[in-house]
Amino acid sequence: MRRTTKASLPLKSKIEVPWDTTGVSSAPQSMPLDQIVLPATQPRRYFDPEALKQLTESIKQHGILQPLLVRPVDGGKHEVVAGERRYRAAQENELKEVPVVIRELDDNAAFQLALIENLLREDLNPVEETEGILQLLSLKLGRSVEEIPPLLRRLQHERKEAANSSNNVIGKTELDSDDAEPDDIVIDENDNLDSSNNVIGKDESDETHGSTPVNPDLKIVEEVFLGLGLMTWESFANNRLPLLNLPEDILDALREGTLEYTKARAIAQIPKLNERVEFLEQAIALNWSLSEIRQRISEKKAAASTPNTESNNYKERFTAATTKLRKSRIWSDPKKRKQIEKLLAQLETLTNVE
Structure with a gap:
């Protein structure tokens, strides 16, 4: 079975949407560029300057x-739903008109279509892909984006509980070995889950397979990921959600496509911001491999721990020694008191020399 990639997926995808994204009901027409505006909320925030430059040159030679x-909006304008890169390239080429297809779409439908169009692009970076999937799940589930990660964790917990309570082997759909990640688990819709488990959003009217209620949230989540064809929802929860916990400077590098995710996770281990930023810039500029990054981080940790291991932090040692000295009974011993007097004299001599 051929591996499914973004490039092999049509824009329509398998996600149910309230519009047709392939067969256009109206023929393309020309529209003045100054009548087209960008949406206030755009799923994609970063555009690779080099890729945009190449597209601009291609449009200059071959046209769009x-x-x-686009969709009609207030003021006689039309808003871009899909094709922002082409719009920007057209501006760079100072085109007067561009070909468009006009659709009547409300805000929700337009945003969903823009999300799907972006998610099926080959060059979408992992941060925006992750954020886009969360936004799509938010729209499909009718929940805020912030509610989606904990919801996925709860679904994972319920699935593990159901698996542990059953002696049956969890069935899974056939996948290519190069398709599945170690944590990818696909549950067949006919699998029975323990009905005693807490099911999010469960009520008496839920659909059932046999006598077992089907979690409506889980069904929607599975349909979204099946439609996108990018990964399973378990893989997303395990491997992609932690990405958003990375420091902002690391996330920026990921958004710009200058750093791979595995390298980003390694560099994120450096706690101090200034050291991390400096290290990040070097890693990108010198194109360090993941093994080089890990080695250099290990060396940094070893160097940082050396002063403490060898007790060379003199100020801390002096403070600790004087604290102990005040509480010590050493002052009642005449011999030790004389030694302290000599040491004090030496310290006073040192400070006088300065």
């Missing part, structure tokens, strides 16, 4: 081959 998808 695929029309922009």
